[in-house]
Amino acid sequence: MCATDREQEYPTSPSLQIDLKVIKYDARGKFLGWEDVRGETLQCTVEVSDLLRRVPEPIFYELFLQFEDEKGDTRLWQVPVNNPAIRTNGQASSNPQMLRRLFLVDGLSGRKYNLTNTPASVTLAAELLLRLPAAVASAGVNEYQVWCCWDIDKAETNSSCFTCLSAQIDVSFSVSYIQSPGTAQQATDIAFGVLGFLALLSAFLETGTWVRRSRLPNVNFMIILKFFAFFAGSLANVFFVVTLGIGIYWLIVFKGQQVSAVEMMLPAAGSQIETNFIVYLLCAFVLKSVNIIHILITQTTVSIFLIDWEKPKARQTVQASTGNQGAASSVSAWRTFLIANEWNEIQTHRKVSPSLQLFAVLLLLEVVGLKNLASRDLNVNLNPDPNDYQAPWSPILRFGIAASVWLAVWIVQVVFSVGFYERFVEDKIHQFVDLCSLSNVSVFILTHRCYGFYIHGRSVHGHADVDMDTIHSYFRKEEENLCPLRGLEANSEVQTFEVLLTDKTRTLYDRITQSSMEVCFLIIFCYPLQYAPKFHPGFIHGLKNNFLAILCQVTKILKSLNFIFRLWQVPRGKHVRSDLHSQRLKGYHALNRFLISFLEHRYKDLDYVVKDKYLMERILDMEFQEPGDINILYNDDRSLFSRTLFYNHELTLVLFDILLFSAVDLGAQDFVLATVVTFVAQKLLQMLRDALGRRNLAEKTLVEKQFLI
Template identity: 40%
Template sequence: MDVPANPNVSTPFDSRTALRDVVTYKAYIIDTALGVLAGLVVFLSLLKTISWKRRVASAAIDLRILLTFLVFYAGDLANVFVLVTLATGVYWLMLSKAQQKVSIELPLPHQEKHFVTYIICAFALKAVQFLHKLAIQSSMDVFFIDWERPRTTASRTVTASGQQKRDFLPVSIWRTYFVAKEWNKIQTIRKTRPTFQIIAVLFFLEVLGFSKFTLKEPRPASNDLSQVEPPSYSVILRYGLASALWLCIGLLQVIFTAFYEICVDDKIRQFVDLCSISNISVLVLPQRCFGYYIHGRSVHGHADTNMEEMGNNLRREAESLCGQRGLLPNTDMQTFQVALSTRLRSHYDRIRESFSRRYGPARLMDSANQWEQNIRAYHTMNHFLGSVIDHVHPDMDYYVRDKLALESVLGMEFLEPIEKTIFYNDEAHSFSDVLFHGHESTLLLFDMLFFCVVDFACQNFVLAGLLTYIEQMIFRKIRINVGRKNLAYKTQVDERFLM
């Protein structure tokens, strides 16, 4: 006779075993997604490397090219790890807290260790990308082209031979110092406020109590003081909640900054206006044969003037009673991406090699000859770059064109500047790519990963926020100090005026 099955007796293949099989299957999906995406971003890194190779005018594939490819791949692979782990963390957070009864179990401890390993790898790879960008920004070539010319005075000087000689007013260096100081100030501005970012994340996690959603219980635990054992947190849930909050708050800050810069204050565009008022142009070369040019030549011809004349000049410009500020006649385009010819870059390097490395005050230099040599080299470079912009050198001439849409998307120039330098119109002011302002996504992800890695080690959001703040301040100080020294050396502006 058949015995009816007892529903209270569990079979060998019970629901708990099935749940664990589901968790294992989802871990397999994560590994597969990481493998597929890691293979796909190889092509993206190769594209970046090809673009970089063209911009440094490298003819052969050497060790430097291979190392650059690895750096690009490290950054892209870090983004893959962040994308997959973020989706995984948010998925488990929503799934485990939305269930009314225990139908889905969280990953096992050994699977959580694999998840932590992915996060640590993402942080290490993102750190490589961040340090690479920091090194480029701290060693790039910068020069301020002063368009001001000496102005004659009403008085005349009688020479020993009895001839009359016109007197010229010397060109003031203060405009160059002022523009250099402003450039130094905008090097570390960001689209987000790092301190507000940390405070806002901690406010949601600790003050509003969002951290209780990271407990391993299906629903948030109540604040029961009678509990003897401390609550157990899930590493995956903590990462999913913290990273999602970090990126959401950061994205809101970026959106707010975009509207704020359009409607209220945009320091990047204000710097371009300052260059025009100061009669100073800026050439920035992060790569050997690629960089950015800000055309700041004054439409009034002079900027060393008194308050009355300056006010009249600005009024005439506001009423369209003078020319436009653009590089080309009858245009307003002042910012350009520049692809330099090798001939022009070689001439630039020959002049720059005569610069003596001077970080300290002039009185601490080895000899007065070095100081005089730097002055001569500065004037030579200023005259050379100004003459290039004025089409004085036919063998180092340039032309202006728009970038193709595909060139902008790929971040690569299809035409090589073999005979002539190419100036690409740049309405987006992409010279911010040599500043912190142009790499907000890298900085935001690096800070987020640092915050989460510290939380993995101590399971304390407050301590993670404090250490993240210290990390941000350290790298900001490094960027300011090293960038200021590089700016003083490359532009020959005394470092004491870059405070």
């Protein structure tokens, strides 16, 4: 039979029961009759002596498939036979020839010298495989096209190894359903093309927004680095969406079939579809890890300052340790410490509980038994008998069921947290804004050079450093509407804003903060040199004379590493000159006075306006209008300042958890181990964010690290 015969087609129905018939011939070619192929044991162990006793001479079979055509007439179609054990000139053929006949046991050709002698070897079909492509249903079509092929694997028993008649051979019969990938890979490629283009467009928009907010005139290395960071995050989402779609698709289509009508088959183990899926999943995990690193760097390098609106009630003269007279304000610093501690606490606050998430996912997968849906068979029993046959796991189905359970539990948690818990129990983000108003402290944050957020915490009562009775009286006034609203503008309750500064304002802001940088430079470099006898005095004098030039160069190199502000948190027991501390405090008070004057419209050339963003600006998260000569504060009713916290990146964090969980399970095939590894990674990420955020907060707000509990 030629190879093209295997492409022969015949019509069937979805509920077809395959009816096979064979024609039997003896070794002399004599016709022995027709016989129906009946179901027997699929896998067993038999002795060679039993086979020879039952089949002393080989019987040849021609296999036919019996079916009815459209007219109801009975038809026969011969099934081609492929024997991969056949060798041509000692080598396997690259293009195997399809055969008409097959035999199951051959004890005749192994008899030497005389046909009555005991066979030296027995050839038998140890593995029989009936390959049937699964029919693919299409809309409006009621017929399916199927071809089948019979594969035989040859096995020999050699009497030199063991007694031939007492040898035991494992024989098996199986049916393999093969399905052409068809348009599945094409659909995946199209999805990657479309979503990849959208990811590229999103990265360009985010980079353009970052450049506009940073006021960078020329393309530099930092812009290119930012583009790749944004593109990595967007591309990770594309890979995740595609892999999730593939997993859920096969989970629904394959597991949703009934055993009597199998139309779709799962991609075979090691097939190109499964290999591509694993590559997509690993790419998503790597890119999402880059996205998480980018978020960590961005959040732990923001510029944050706590504006204290409290005015001193009285001033008193105190004697400093150096013998100089100075004026000390009666304003307490504990309110600023309180706000700094609350900000430090909410830095790693999330909308959901990661530990509860892991517990619920593991409970559903292992205890409820949803993991059993990931087997390669059509069994949908969640609690199968341990003694029953367990089909191998499919990585596509394991990811599909695991990711689906993760997202389902996460959505339930988010809905409960946002819809109930934050509304009726506790909302830490809005409570922080209320605490700022109670403490008479505002928060000024710059995430870009000329863009950031402002939380207006100025008390409507003028003072917050008061006793308990006065605070209760303040609350009663607010309840009875006997005081102004808390908003920045009159008759407004909006306390959170997006800030868009002009270059002039930012330049003045940097000039004021420059004094703090100079102090840090003195502490780090110049002050130790005064106690270093190995340096010539002229070198130290020249260093001080060229201080500004040296400071400019050092600032450019060390600013990205956040090293300039390192000495704001002075270790205990270190001796630091009091005049340097005094200069640091002067820089802090100067910046505090500048921001208060700026917010009170005292600088006409640095004035600002408060306005709402357009709808498209809110959707695209960018500003169409250039600030020009006036600063802009956009009303923010969505608490966007939480972008500097974990709270606003919940989706990114949960996708990272899902991908890490799936990547570990992909290698270990163990949901328990994946849960443990994910839990440890969550804790390490939280500890790293907390440590770096606390350090940055201590450096930028002048609150000692020891006070951040």
